[in-house]
Amino acid sequence: MLERVLVAGAGGQGVLLIGKLTARLASGLFPHVALVPGYGAEVRGGTSNCHLTISGALIAGPIPERFDSMLLMSQPGVDAFLDRLDSGGVAWINSSMCRAREAPSRRLIPATEMANRIGSAKAANFVMLGAWLAHKKLIPLETVSREIVRQFPDAQGKLNVKALEAGCAWRPDQHGISNIQGIR
Numbered sequence: 001m002l003e004r005v006l007v008a009g010a011g012g013q014g015v016l017l018i019g020k021l022t023a024r025l026a027s028g029l030f031p032h033v034a035l036v037p038g039y040g041a042e043v044r045g046g047t048s049n050c051h052l053t054i055s056g057a058l059i060a061g062p063i064p065e066r067f068d069s070m071l072l073m074s075q076p077g078v079d080a081f082l083d084r085l086d087s088g089g090v091a092w093i094n095s096s097m098c099r100a101r102e103a104p105s106r107r108l109i110p111a112t113e114m115a116n117r118i119g120s121a122k123a124a125n126f127v128m129l130g131a132w133l134a135h136k137k138l139i140p141l142e143t144v145s146r147e148i149v150r151q152f153p154d155a156q157g158k159l160n161v162k163a164l165e166a167g168c169a170w171r172p173d174q175h176g177i178s179n180i181q182g183i184r
Contacts, residue, residue: 001030001056003138004064008049008081009073009094011040014125018071019050022129025139025147026054034062047076054138069136071128072098073111092131094124107131107172114166120156123163130167141168 005022009015016037023035032055040046051067053059065084070091072078078098085091085105093100096112111127118127126148133139144164149157 001054003054003069003136004067004086005052005054005069005071005132006049006064006067006081006084007052007071007073008047008077009125010076011046011048013048013073014122015048015073016050018125018129019052021144021147021151022139023052025143026052029139030054031056032059034059036062047074047080049077049081069132071132072100073125073128075099090135092128094128096124107135109167109170109172111167114170115163118162118166119159123160126160126163127167127170130164131170132167133164134168134170141165 007015007019019035023033027033034053036051038049040048051063053062053064066086067084068086068089070081070085072091072093075098078093078100082091090105090107092107092109094111095108096110100106100108102108109128109131111124112121114127115121115124133141133144145161148160148164152160
């Protein structure tokens with residue numbers, strides 16, 4: 001088993017938070033996990049990304065050239081990384097913040113809009129994580145929910161779990177596509 005994941009977005013979107021959370025939980029289920037965070041040159045508001053590799057065998061290099069899954073939270077992430085999606089891979093794109101056209105390998109999810117409806121745009125990262133987990137089934141939802149509540153024992157934790165569950169329940173025909181006039 002090998003899953004190469006890229007999570008990319010702007011600083012403050014919780015890209016590294018969900019990358020680290022996923023890596024921590026995956027390390028309890030799979031023998032080999034590597035996480036490499038990346039930051040833009042800006043001090044605040046710049047780009048951030050993380051490369052996550054989950055494997056049943058030794059990982060040759062922690063920074064993949066191609067990815068099986070992408071969670072793209074911002075337009076710079078789409079522009080910089082979408083062409084590195086492996087054939088047969090799937091990219092989950094936050095259509096609230098990104099312009100991308102529909103394609104079989106893309107899931108355009110209005111994550112920020114959904115998070116706003118739940119109570120905070122800051123939970124869009126958990127909407128994206130939930131959509132990815134529902135498709136990949138690498139880590140049980142209950143395990144992720146428990147860890148979120150452990151890390152955020154206040155109201156933010158409950159909101160993040162709601163966002164995760166909304167992402168898990170999301171289907172393209174259910175919420176529609178908020179942005180289909182794409183440039184890529």
